[in-house]
Amino acid sequence: MSRTRAERIEVDVAPERDELLVIRESYDPGWRALVDGEERAIVRADYLFMGVPLHAGERNVVLVFAPRSVRVGVALSAGALLALSVVALGRGRVGARSI
Secondary structure, three states: OOEOOOOOOEEEEEEOOOEEEEEEEEEOOOOOEEOOOOOEOOOEEEEOOEEEOOOOOOOOEEEEEEOOHHHHHHHHHHHHHHHHHEEEEHHHHHHHHHH
């Protein structure tokens, strides 16, 4: 298992049969799982941890923490910055005309 950043976990596994990979990280709906590049559902394991169902064979599992609240916050911040830029540009033009 490798963890290069707090919001990313990568694991290479080779189960001999269909199994549930249990990751000892607290379950949160903001986590997304990719198994061999395809998005898969994450389930609760042992009430607290995350589990990813896997089919037999060599698998690359990547878990990324990307909660919706962060994406919404980024979008709102970008919109506010754009609005402030428009207001600032508008005030600059009004001031230039009155001189």
